[in-house]
Every structure is written in structure tokens, then in C-alpha cells.
Amino acid sequence: MSTPADQPSLLPRPKGRVLPTLDDDGNRRWLRPRLSPGRFLTRRRAVGYALMALFLALPHLTVAGKPAMLLDIPARRFTLLGLTFTPTETPVLMLFLLAVFVGVFLLTALFGRVWCGWGCPQTVWLELLFRPIERLFEGSPQEQRRRDREGPDVRRVLKNVVFLLLAFVLGNTFLAYFVGAEQLGHWMRGSPAEHPTAFAVMALTTAAVFFDFAWFREQTCMVVCPYGRFQSVLLDRQSLVVGYDHARGEPRGKVGKAPPVGDCVDCQACVITCPTGIDIRDGLQMECVHCTQCIDACDAIMDRLKRPRGLIRYSSQAELAGEPRRLVRPRVLAYAAVVTGLVVALVAVVSTRRPAEVTLLRTIGVPFVDRGERVEVHLRVKVHNRADAPRVYAITLAEPGLTLAPVAPLTLGPDEAATAVLTVLAPRERFAGGRATARVVVDDGQGFRQELTAPLVGPLGGGP
Numbered sequence: 034m035s036t037p038a039d040q041p042s043l044l045p046r047p048k049g050r051v052l053p054t055l056d057d058d059g060n061r062r063w064l065r066p067r068l069s070p071g072r073f074l075t076r077r078r079a080v081g082y083a084l085m086a087l088f089l090a091l092p093h094l095t096v097a098g099k100p101a102m103l104l105d106i107p108a109r110r111f112t113l114l115g116l117t118f119t120p121t122e123t124p125v126l127m128l129f130l131l132a133v134f135v136g137v138f139l140l141t142a143l144f145g146r147v148w149c150g151w152g153c154p155q156t157v158w159l160e161l162l163f164r165p166i167e168r169l170f171e172g173s174p175q176e177q178r179r180r181d182r183e184g185p186d187v188r189r190v191l192k193n194v195v196f197l198l199l200a201f202v203l204g205n206t207f208l209a210y211f212v213g214a215e216q217l218g219h220w221m222r223g224s225p226a227e228h229p230t231a232f233a234v235m236a237l238t239t240a241a242v243f244f245d246f247a248w249f250r251e252q253t254c255m256v257v258c259p260y261g262r263f264q265s266v267l268l269d270r271q272s273l274v275v276g277y278d279h280a281r282g283e284p285r286g287k288v289g290k291a292p293p294v295g296d297c298v299d300c301q302a303c304v305i306t307c308p309t310g311i312d313i314r315d316g317l318q319m320e321c322v323h324c325t326q327c328i329d330a331c332d333a334i335m336d337r338l339k340r341p342r343g344l345i346r347y348s349s350q351a352e353l354a355g356e357p358r359r360l361v362r363p364r365v366l367a368y369a370a371v372v373t374g375l376v377v378a379l380v381a382v383v384s385t386r387r388p389a390e391v392t393l394l395r396t397i398g399v400p401f402v403d404r405g406e407r408v409e410v411h412l413r414v415k416v417h418n419r420a421d422a423p424r425v426y427a428i429t430l431a432e433p434g435l436t437l438a439p440v441a442p443l444t445l446g447p448d449e450a451a452t453a454v455l456t457v458l459a460p461r462e463r464f465a466g467g468r469a470t471a472r473v474v475v476d477d478g479q480g481f482r483q484e485l486t487a488p489l490v491g492p493l494g495g496g497p
């Protein structure tokens with residue numbers, strides 16, 4: 034009897050592989066990679082567990098009384114290592130973002146996708162926490178596949194309960210980076226009815242983390258993350274990659290079989306261990322996250338066969354093709370020069386940051402009032418206190434001949450901003466061509482003093 038699988042599909046079949054996680058008919062192909070212990074896995078575990086600890090601890094750490102890291106989007110304040118930045122600090126944000134972008138280019142040109150394999154939370158949490166827990170509950174890849182065929186059992190259900198708890202911890206830790214650990218604790222202690230929005234956000238983050246690590250998994254790297262797609266332009270033939278030594282391995286074949294073969298015994302160990310389901314022997318592929326599991330798998334086989342390790346190894350496309358390896362090249366030098374320049378500029382801007390920001394705003398309403406001998410002009414001055422303590426800002430004029438109507442000093446708490454409206458009286462003859470200037474001084478009496486030159490608009494026929 035023919036089954037649906039035997040019947041010809043009405044849909045066009047793709048020619049060749051679309052994604053390793055998809056069957057020909059477009060259904061999900063679950064990857065059940067086998068763990069390959071080895072020197073790289075040991076190192077990745079050390080790095081990965083340290084990063085996990087850092088991720089969990091960072092929202093609870095303080096530097097100089099402030100969170101070590103807080104991205105307070107509603108308040109539009111970003112705190113990093115005791116320094117608070119606001120979106121108005123455009124040069125700092127611009128330099129920081131540029132330095133990060135060009136830094137990623139440099140890192141990729143030198144070390145390929147080292148970030149993906151060793152530092153990205155997606156790989157680190159999935160491969161070093163969620164998959165090990167899955168193996169604990171569901172056993173070997175063969176047993177997991179049996180469960181795929183036969184349907185979920187109690188062990189799979191229990192595993193998903195543990196995943197859900199972990200997703201709750203991870204999702205809420207992630208949230209703490211945006212709202213602060215204290216606020217999050219407050220929400221968690223309160224009833225959901227008291228904080229319905231906060232509760233919804235917490236539930237959504239937990240659900241998103243659970244969906245990602247329990248179901249979507251490696252597809253995040255393949256179809257969501259743009260970094261993998263950029264590889265073709267960010268990598269060159271000299272970049273470090275996990276690569277298969279084609280010249281040494283081919284022609285592949287079983288041990289002892291004639292005709293003479295290369296070192297690859299076609300055992301498939303590198304394929305069944307790959308968490309993205311690819312065969313590294315097909316060459317550099319977008320799906321490869323450089324997790325090094327195929328290196329460990331192949332090294333173990335080579336050890337058993339008493340052949341040298343490194344049939345799959347960290348190398349470069351040029352080196353694998355027999356060309357010399359060149360670490361220093363124009364692209365690397367250019368990126369390094371730009372990153373150095375940006376970091377130096379960033380350090381200079383941050384270290385010379387002033388404890389307050391004073392901005393002259395546009396006048397609202399009529400630009401001036403003609404009072405005969407004198408002209409009345411209104412100015413608006415915004416002061417933003419960036420210091421960690423309250424400050425009182427006195428506003429005066431440093432312009433002989435002009436009079437400033439009494440203006441109350443601005444008392445501002447840390448990170449507070451306020452606008453003062455100044456009324457300036459200027460002699461009519463000061464306005465040459467309808468224009469004059471006034472020097473406005475803002476002083477907090479504790480070392481901060483800033484002088485601004487404000488343009489005054491007056492009557493056209495006022496000047497000499």
C-alpha cells in the first residue's frame with residue numbers, strides 16, 4: 034500500500050539542500066548531535082560557564098553605587114561601569130557603536146566566527162546547558178530520535194519543565210538589564226494584578242527564551258541572526274576558520290580498503306556531532322558556527338587510527354589550499370587603525386565629559402518685544418545635571434549693557450533636566466541688522482561653569 038510519503042508531491046521539490054534543519058518536503062528535521070569530548074570542548078566549557086556566570090551576575094553588580102550595566106530604555110538612560118549616558122550624548126553613542134561595528138569586522142577578519150562558537154549566548158546556552166540537560170533526560174541521540182518517532186513520554190515532559198524554569202531565570206535576568214535587578218525583584222514579589230504590564234513582559238520574555246532553546250534552536254543562527262549572512266563579506270581567505278584538510282583527507286574511504294585512500298575514513302563522526310547538521314568536508318558553509326565539535330570528533334578518530342590530529346582544524350582557506358598564512362594584511366591593518374582611532378576618541382570624549390550639559394533651545398512665540406529704547410528678548414536654556422548628586426545652577430549674563438530679569442536658580446537632582454526662560458533687555462542700538470548676541474553663564478558653584486553665546490533677534494532698524 035502506498036503511503037503519503039511515496040506519492041508524488043504537488044509542490045515543487047527544491048534542488049539540493051535548502052537548510053540542514055529542513056526535510057525535502059519542508060518539515061522540520063530535528064538535529065540530535067552527538068557530544069564529542071576533547072580539548073576544544075573542555076576550553077569552550079571553561080569560557081562558556083564563565084560567561085554564563087557573568088551574564089547572571091552583571092545585573093546585580095554595582096560600580097560607584099550605580100548598576101554595572103543598565104539599559105533603561107523608558108528613561109532613556111544607559112549606565113555602564115558607573116557612568117550614565119543619555120541619548121543627547123550623541124558623540125559618545127556614535128563612537129561607541131562605530132567602535133563595536135568595526136571591532137566586529139576586525140575580529141571576524143582575524144578569527145572568523147570565533148564569537149559564534151565561543152561567546153554568543155545562543156551557542157553557549159544551547160550547547161553547554163540546554164543540550165546537556167536534554168541528554169540527561171532523554172539519553173543518547175538514538176534514544177532522542179526514538180522519542181521523536183514514538184511521541185513524547187514522561188522524560189521529555191520533565192525535560193521541558195526544567196527548560197521552562199531555566200527560561201524563566203534567563204528571561205528575567207535578561208529583563209533585569211533593562212529595568213534593574215531591584216525593580217525586577219519588586220515586580221516578582223508583587224502580585225501580577227498589581228503589575229499587569231510587567232507580568233506580561235516577564236511572561237513574554239520567558240516564552241521567547243523557551244521557544245528559542247526548546248524548539249527553534251540552531252535555526253536562530255541560520256535564519257534569524259544576520260551575522261552569519263555577513264560572513265561572505267567579512268571573511269577573507271586568510272581568516273581563521275574551522276576547516277577540513279581536503280588534500281590530506283581525500284579520497285576518503287574505509288580503513289584498509291583498496292585503492293589507497295586519504296586520511297578521512299568516512300566515519301561520519303564529524304557530521305553526527307555537528308549541532309547545525311552540516312558536513313564540514315563540503316567546505317566553508319554559512320551554517321557553520323565554528324563550535325569546534327567536528328575538530329574534537331575527528332581528532333578522537335585520528336588518535337584511534339594513530340594518525341596525526343588536525344584533519345579538521347583551525348586554519349584558513351588559504352592555508353588549507355597550500356598557500357602561506359598571512360595574519361597581517363591590508364584589511365586587518367585598516368580595521369585595526371580605525372578601531373584604535375575610535376577607541377582613543379571614545380576614551381577622550383568620556384574622560385572629558387562635563388558634569389552638566391547646557392543647551393540653548395529655540396524661542397517659542399514672538400522673537401522680541403519692542404519697548405522703545407530697549408528690546409525685550411526671551412531665551413530658553415536647558416540644563417541637564419549629569420553629576421551623581423543634586424546641584425543648583427545659577428544663570429547670569431556676562432554681557433555689559435544687557436539686563437537679565439531675575440531668574441530663579443535651577444535645582445536639579447542627578448540625571449534631572451530643566452529649562453529656564455530668560456528675559457533679556459537690550460538697548461535698541463545693539464541690534465545691527467536686527468541681530469545681537471548675549472553671553473549666558475551657567476554656574477553650579479562647585480566647579481562647573483559654562484558660557485554660551487546666544488543670538489538675539491531684534492528690530493531691523495535698531496543698529497548703528
Ligand code: SF4
Nearest residue numbers: 297298300301303331
Ligand atoms: S571525523 Fe574525520 S575521519 Fe571521520 S568522516 Fe569526519 S573528517 Fe573523515
Ligand code: SF4
Nearest residue numbers: 307321322324325327
Ligand atoms: S561544521 Fe564543525 S565547527 Fe561548524 S558547526 Fe558543525 S561541528 Fe561546529
